[in-house]
Each structure stands twice: as structure tokens, then as C-alpha cells.
Amino acid sequence: MVLAQLGGTISRALQQMSNATIIDEKVLNDCLNEITRALLQSDVQFNLVRDMQKNIKKIVNLDDLAAGHNKRKIIQQAIFNELCKILDPGKPSFTPKKGKTSVIMFVGLQGSGKTTTCTKYAFYHQKKGWKPALVCADTFRAGAFDQLKQNATKAKIPFYGRFSCIPLFVEIDLSCNSYTESDPVRIAVEGVERFKKENCDLIIVDTSGRHKQEAALFEEIVKFLKQRSIGQAAFDQAQAFKQSVAVGAVIITKMDGHAKGGGALSARAREVEFEQWGRIWSWEKVLVSCISSVASDYGDVHKDDSHNQVAATKSPVIFIGTGEHMDEFEVFDVKPFVSRLLGMGDWSGFMDKIQEVVPMDQQPELLQKLSEGNFTLRIMYEQFQNILKMGPIGQVFSMLPGFSQELMPKGREKESQAKIKRYMTMMDSMTNEGKVGQFQSQAHERISNHANS
Numbered sequence: 001m002v003l004a005q006l007g008g009t010i011s012r013a014l015q016q017m018s019n020a021t022i023i024d025e026k027v028l029n030d031c032l033n034e035i036t037r038a039l040l041q042s043d044v045q046f047n048l049v050r051d052m053q054k055n056i057k058k059i060v061n062l063d064d065l066a067a068g069h070n071k072r073k074i075i076q077q078a079i080f081n082e083l084c085k086i087l088d089p090g091k092p093s094f095t096p097k098k099g100k101t102s103v104i105m106f107v108g109l110q111g112s113g114k115t116t117t118c119t120k121y122a123f124y125h126q127k128k129g130w131k132p133a134l135v136c137a138d139t140f141r142a143g144a145f146d147q148l149k150q151n152a153t154k155a156k157i158p159f160y161g162r163f164s165c166i167p168l169f170v171e172i173d174l175s176c177n178s179y180t181e182s183d184p185v186r187i188a189v190e191g192v193e194r195f196k197k198e199n200c201d202l203i204i205v206d207t208s209g210r211h212k213q214e215a216a217l218f219e220e221i222v223k224f225l226k227q228r229s230i231g232q233a234a235f236d237q238a239q240a241f242k243q244s245v246a247v248g249a250v251i252i253t254k255m256d257g258h259a260k261g262g263g264a265l266s267a268r269a270r271e272v273e274f275e276q277w278g279r280i281w282s283w284e285k286v287l288v289s290c291i292s293s294v295a296s297d298y299g300d301v302h303k304d305d306s307h308n309q310v311a312a313t314k315s316p317v318i319f320i321g322t323g324e325h326m327d328e329f330e331v332f333d334v335k336p337f338v339s340r341l342l343g344m345g346d347w348s349g350f351m352d353k354i355q356e357v358v359p360m361d362q363q364p365e366l367l368q369k370l371s372e373g374n375f376t377l378r379i380m381y382e383q384f385q386n387i388l389k390m391g392p393i394g395q396v397f398s399m400l401p402g403f404s405q406e407l408m409p410k411g412r413e414k415e416s417q418a419k420i421k422r423y424m425t426m427m428d429s430m431t432n433e434g435k436v437g438q439f440q441s442q443a444h445e446r447i448s449n450h451a452n453s
């Protein structure tokens, strides 16, 4: 993962600077040059990197810093702040409110990862106590409905959609309320209405991917907007949004693999096409655009395209996709992200994860047991379970200071996860065979022998 390499290189440059006996101009320049090289290799725009270097040199004027100043700390802080500046769109992101219905429509180019990300987004919120639902309005790609259905079923999230591969209007009554229909607008409207009645607070609509060059870009979604009888006033208002307001938020997908994600994340506002997004925006509030950080996904589209797309939306990045699995999905928040990138950890994210997996009502009980020295095999088993529930362990560990993603490539991460599962199975069979007592008394015996010797 290029981002892991970027983080590793920057941390190493900082470490080398910290190890120097005296911080002089040469040490500072070496450190900045190393960071600059790493950022450019990750596709961050040249101008941004050049400005960053200039700003840091302005802030860290070694001649002016009196003796006694902690130069290392000042340089580190300046680098941290400048990296945050590069990634910060300077605009708050859209945040849906729990308990209040929000309809979120996912848009993006073909293959950017919309269907996968819809489920990740729903799953993430479901774990936090939301009531999400998925609507598949992608009737263009055969298999899109099946893909969403499969993912939704796995995550136990209600879904609505229709098969597009079977001839029009042949209605097949399935238990999942899905039958054939090729009009995505109708499907989306029906799905949204249905889940509103069921009091879902996060209704996520997956749409079909569009190729950048298509003339009828998002035409069906605009139709959808009209059909929603929002009234002329609202429609006019929506027109007024044209170009000035685009999508509510952006999710960058495929930040794993060979993506040079730095560029996609740091893209700045620029006028580009997709003007229709402005109109779509006011329909039921929010559009989230999925943008792949892998520029080659778009075939003949220019390499720089992922930058342009983020820029086009002028919207903040809210999540990043880091793999094909449901839990390979991370909140994107500039400061914690930079902090993790530099191996400085993200304690608030870590605590958030812990609270997600250890139910609030069980936390005092667990603490009580631990404080009494009452650590049993059962507790250990439950904690292993919790670790697995927290998501990919590389993702979790990267929230701890000193951890570098480089240290845990995906293969090794899976290996560790598999080992934990093996230990759990062993513990399970020990419990079932009543061997726990035997094991514990053996362990006690060994401990007391050790203490006596």
C-alpha cells in the first residue's frame, strides 16, 4: 500500500532528524527533502508540496529559535500542521443524524466501488446503532442487484431491488421483494418509500456507474429528482445549486493495492463537469460520490482523473475504502489520519473501536474483574472475540503510536487473524471438553512453582 510506504518514509525522515545530535540547516533540509520526495511519489500535487516546504522553512527559522527551544518538536509540529493543510478541504462534511431519515445516493464512475462501498457504509453505521437499508437502483449492470443482495444479507441489512437481467415487467415474487423492472427511478422511489415507512434512518441508494464521456450522465437520477414531486420551488432551488454545490461528501475507494492515494486525497477544488450533480443534490439531501484512487480503472481517462473528480465535487472526503471486505473501511478525518500516517497513533479512534465492540453495559464488569485480578480463560476468549470484531488488525494497530502499516502487510495481517481464530477454537474445545479447570490448575501450579523457586 503506497500510503503505508508514504507514512513509513515520513516517519523515518522524522526519526533520522530526531537522532541527529544537532539540528542545523542541513539536517532540516535533508528531512524536508525526504518528505517532499515521498509526497511527490504518492502523487501529491507539486505546488502543494512546494508550498508545504516553503511554509515549514518560514515557521522553523533555526537562526531565530533561541537555545532551549525544542527544535525537534517544533519541526515535527510544523510538518504535521502542513500535512493536515494539504489534506483539509476547509469545508465541514455532511453528517447524517441518527434517528432522522437521511437518503444517501451513491454516484460515481463505472467500477469505482459504489456497490461495495454502499454496504460498507451501511455496515459501519449499523454497528453504531443506526437502522440502515439498501436500495439497488443499478439496473444497468447485470449482477449489481445480486452483489448488493449478497453483501446486504451477509451484513443483515434490509435491501430492496430488482433483477435487470430478466425481461421487463415479468414480475417474480421473491421473499426479498425483488422482481424485474428496468426503470431505476421507479425502483429507487419505491425502495425509499418502503424503508421510510419502516423508520430506517439511513436509506442508501446505489446507482449504476457512468462513464465520464457519456452524454446522458446521470440522466436517470435527474428524472428521479423530478418524479419526487418536490415542487417547482424546490426544483428551481436545485437548479440554482448547479455548479456551486455538488455532492455532499466523497469516499475514496481502493486506497489499498497500488493506489497513489496521496493525490486523490489532496486534490483541491477546481471547476470540472458533472454540473448535474448540483441539481440532484437537493433531492432528499445527500449524494455521496465514490471515487477510485486507482486512476487506471477508468481506461482511457487521463491519469490525473481521480484528482479531478475529487476536485469536481469540492466536497470533503469522509471515508476511505482499504479493501474488498466489508470492514475494510475507515473514517477519514484529517488530523487522526495524518497522526496515524506518521506513526503517532489515534487514541480517540482506538477508544471508539473499543466502545464499538465491548458493549457499554459490560465495560464496568470487565474492569471490575480485571482490577480484582480475576482474569479467566473466558475473559481471554471474549477479548479475542472483541479483537476480531474490531476489524482488520492492521487497521486497529495503526491507531497505536509507533505502529507502521508497513510492518503489517495484508498477508501477515491475515496470518495473525487466523492464529487468533485457531487459539479461539482450541479454547472452545477445551471448554467443551471440560479441560479448562485442568488447564487452570496446571497453570496455577506452574505459577506457584515459579514463584517459590
Ligand SMILES: Nc1nc2c(ncn2[C@@H]2O[C@H](COP(=O)(O)OP(=O)(O)OP(=O)(O)O)[C@@H](O)[C@H]2O)c(=O)[nH]1
Binding pocket: 108, 109, 110, 111, 112, 113, 114, 115, 116, 117, 138, 141, 144, 207, 208, 209, 210, 253, 254, 255, 256, 257, 320, 321, 322, 323, 324
Ligand atoms: N482493493 C479494493 N477493491 C475494491 C474496493 N472497493 C471496491 N473494490 C472492488 O472493485 C470492484 C468494483 O466494485 P463495485 O462495487 O462493483 O463497483 P461499482 O462502482 O458498483 O461498479 P458499477 O456498478 O459497474 O459502476 C469489485 O471487484 C470490488 O470488490 C476497495 O476499497 N479496495
